[in-house]
Amino acid sequence: MAYYVLTLCVYVVVATIACWGLNLQFGETGVLNFAYIIFVAAGAYTASILTLGHPTSSGYQQYFWGAHLPWPLPWLAAGVVGGLLGLVVGALVLRRLRGDYQAMVLLVVAIMGAYMVSAAPGFLNGGIGLSDIPSPFRSMLHTSQVGYEVFYLGLSLVAALIIFEVMRRINASPLGRVLRAVRENEAAAEAVGHNVATTKLLVMVVGGAAAAIAGAIEVQFISAWAPASWTYTETFGLFAAVIVGGRGNLLGVTVGAVLVQGLFLEGTVLFPSIGNPELIGAVQWISLALLILIFLWFRPQGVIPERRRRFGNLARGSRA
Amino acid sequence: MDTVLTSLGFGIVTASILLPAAVGFTLQFSATGVLNIAFGAQMTFAAYIAYICTQIGFGIWWAVALAGLFGAASSALLNRFVLTPFMRRGTNFFGMVVVTIALALLIEYLVEVIWGPLPVSYPMTSSSAWHLGPMSFTRSQLIVIGISVVFAVATHTLLRYTRMGKAIRAVADNRDLARSSGISAQRMTDIAWLLSGLMGGAAGVMLGISLSSVSYTMGDAFLIEIIAAAILGGVGQVYGAMLGALVIGVLLEESAIVLGGAYAPISAFALLILVLLIRPTGIMAGAAKTKGIA
Numbered sequence: 009m010a011y012y013v014l015t016l017c018v019y020v021v022v023a024t025i026a027c028w029g030l031n032l033q034f035g036e037t038g039v040l041n042f043a044y045i046i047f048v049a050a051g052a053y054t055a056s057i058l059t060l061g062h063p064t065s066s067g068y069q070q071y072f073w074g075a076h077l078p079w080p081l082p083w084l085a086a087g088v089v090g091g092l093l094g095l096v097v098g099a100l101v102l103r104r105l106r107g108d109y110q111a112m113v114l115l116v117v118a119i120m121g122a123y124m125v126s127a128a129p130g131f132l133n134g135g136i137g138l139s140d141i142p143s144p145f146r147s148m149l150h151t152s153q154v155g156y157e158v159f160y161l162g163l164s165l166v167a168a169l170i171i172f173e174v175m176r177r178i179n180a181s182p183l184g185r186v187l188r189a190v191r192e193n194e195a196a197a198e199a200v201g202h203n204v205a206t207t208k209l210l211v212m213v214v215g216g217a218a219a220a221i222a223g224a225i226e227v228q229f230i231s232a233w234a235p236a237s238w239t240y241t242e243t244f245g246l247f248a249a250v251i252v253g254g255r256g257n258l259l260g261v262t263v264g265a266v267l268v269q270g271l272f273l274e275g276t277v278l279f280p281s282i283g284n285p286e287l288i289g290a291v292q293w294i295s296l297a298l299l300i301l302i303f304l305w306f307r308p309q310g311v312i313p314e315r316r317r318r319f320g321n322l323a324r325g326s327r328a
Numbered sequence: 329m330d331t332v333l334t335s336l337g338f339g340i341v342t343a344s345i346l347l348p349a350a351v352g353f354t355l356q357f358s359a360t361g362v363l364n365i366a367f368g369a370q371m372t373f374a375a376y377i378a379y380i381c382t383q384i385g386f387g388i389w390w391a392v393a394l395a396g397l398f399g400a401a402s403s404a405l406l407n408r409f410v411l412t413p414f415m416r417r418g419t420n421f422f423g424m425v426v427v428t429i430a431l432a433l434l435i436e437y438l439v440e441v442i443w444g445p446l447p448v449s450y451p452m453t454s455s456s457a458w459h460l461g462p463m464s465f466t467r468s469q470l471i472v473i474g475i476s477v478v479f480a481v482a483t484h485t486l487l488r489y490t491r492m493g494k495a496i497r498a499v500a501d502n503r504d505l506a507r508s509s510g511i512s513a514q515r516m517t518d519i520a521w522l523l524s525g526l527m528g529g530a531a532g533v534m535l536g537i538s539l540s541s542v543s544y545t546m547g548d549a550f551l552i553e554i555i556a557a558a559i560l561g562g563v564g565q566v567y568g569a570m571l572g573a574l575v576i577g578v579l580l581e582e583s584a585i586v587l588g589g590a591y592a593p594i595s596a597f598a599l600l601i602l603v604l605l606i607r608p609t610g611i612m613a614g615a616a617k618t619k620g621i622a
Binding site: 038040100104105107108109111112113115116119120123124126127241244247251287289290291293294296297298300301304305308 | 357363365410414417419421422423425426427429430431432433434436437438440441552555556558559563590591593594597600601604605
């Protein structure tokens with residue numbers, strides 16, 4: 009039981025970090041990044057190949073390159089790769105395309121990412137995916153399974169605290185105001201001299217890095233990663249968490265991640281199974297969809313709404 | 329060379345399924361401004377309705393018609409009872425995208441709950457193939473191509489020569505101006521959803537016939553190809569979508585032969601990215617205008 013609760017906690021921390029990155033893009037800036045899960049995947053693959061070591065031709069898994077790097081380098085490298093991917097995808101999609109095209113192309117990008125990895129078995133072991141990914145300090149710490157999980161939860165919480173602080177500072181800074189200006193009215197933000205395209209590119213990079221670090225933390229914990237772990241529908245689980253929690257509010261997003269990702273998607277295993285076990289996944293997704301619809305109808309601002317900001321005499325409402 | 333021509337035949341069949349789907353998707357988008365991610369899931373649902381029709385004794389082509397009608401009705405009801413109320417509450421463009429995604433998940437997994445995760449197939453009688461040079465088509469493939477041509481001609485006639493078609497185009501072009509000229513935008517919106525549901529439903533069954541099996545993820549996977557065709561043609565451009573469907577359909581099958589099946593969707597994607605880099609508004613963007621979407 010302790011083992012299970014600890015595993016759940018690590019999952020929730022990972023989901024929370026990912027949700028913060030998504031909130032920066034969707035909640036703060038209004039960029040609808042349907043390809044968000046591929047950033048998580050990029051981070052996970054980066055951390056995997058940087059801990060697995062050089063691929064051997066006789067090995068049971070094939071990947072194009074690898075190294076043995078000590079913690080925390082794989083996590084940091086994952087962040088860099090996520091940021092670079094954000095730069096590439098952002099430059100491709102955000103700079104020249106209209107809003108509706110952006111959303112569609114990003115959805116296509118998400119699905120194509122999985123196709124590409126599956127189609128090239130030599131790249132990242134194709135559809136089977138990578139496994140036996142080492143966990144940091146595993147051999148050095150002579151603890152029990154539960155003891156190690158406590159340690160890993162601590163490591164991930166440290167990463168989460170740093171990312172939270174970065175997000176909080178962005179939110180409170182003049183940059184945060186620019187992001188919200190872009191979200192509320194792109195034309196007006198452009199008119200007062202903000203570069204909308206660069207701003208969006210920036211949140212693609214920062215949000216992408218957060219997603220990738222979340223992926224790195226996840227993969228070193230579960231020690232396996234395959235295209236099936238990052239189907240594009242996973243992105244909607246994260247969107248649901250941001251919407252339910254309260255987009256634009258970091259605390260709200262955290263609550264949303266705990267509620268949706270923790271209790272709803274992972275925690276259902278805790279409850280006694282009802283009916284056909286094959287249908288648990290389907291029932292989960294159906295309830296998730298209903299949850300999104302109910303929240304968008306009754307409480308589009310989420311559980312903890314974005315706080316109204318006051319500047320002197322001017323009260324600026326946050327229209328969600 | 330022969331294999332290229334043979335797969336051209338397959339490409340034409342794939343394009344024939346893509347065409348009504350892409351036209352329905354893009355027509356509804358241009359008239360209503362709602363990006364309907366649930367389109368693929370609606371296709372799947374209609375394909376299963378056709379399966380039920382064949383189980384209770386209808387012929388497969390009757391099933392196509394009935395599934396098309398079901399698709400039209402369900403799509404119009406979905407608009408009336410879910411999407412329009414959300415729009416009235418002031419949900420913005422991106423909010424509506426999230427709503428249709430939720431609907432897509434809802435429909436897709438509802439199908440899994442009702443009909444189970446295993447694929448089903450239509451009872452099809454095998455028939456002799458009809459040859460045209462190195463290309464060969466079965467009778468059902470020829471009928472699929474025929475249905476697609478009928479859809480293309482009907483859409484063209486409707487939009488070009490009827491009052492209703494002109495009204496739909498007017499609403500797509502400028503909703504406010506159309507309303508002030510006495511066109512009921514609400515009615516045209518309903519009709520657009522009806523038409524897209526009809527074409528999507530029929531395309532769903534045609535896809536099931538072509539794949540010779542129907543599964544709950546079928547439409548969702550096909551949605552990417554529909555979106556690719558629609559974007560390629562310029563979103564909201566009906567004739568562009570027809571051309572896009574033809575290009576994507578043929579490209580998918582040709583690249584499956586030349587590069588191998590796993591790379592087929594990737595080549596379609598590469599073409600899409602290339603086109604978007606050169607012409608960010610699609611190949612038929614001449615008349616496309618930036619709609620007020622944000």
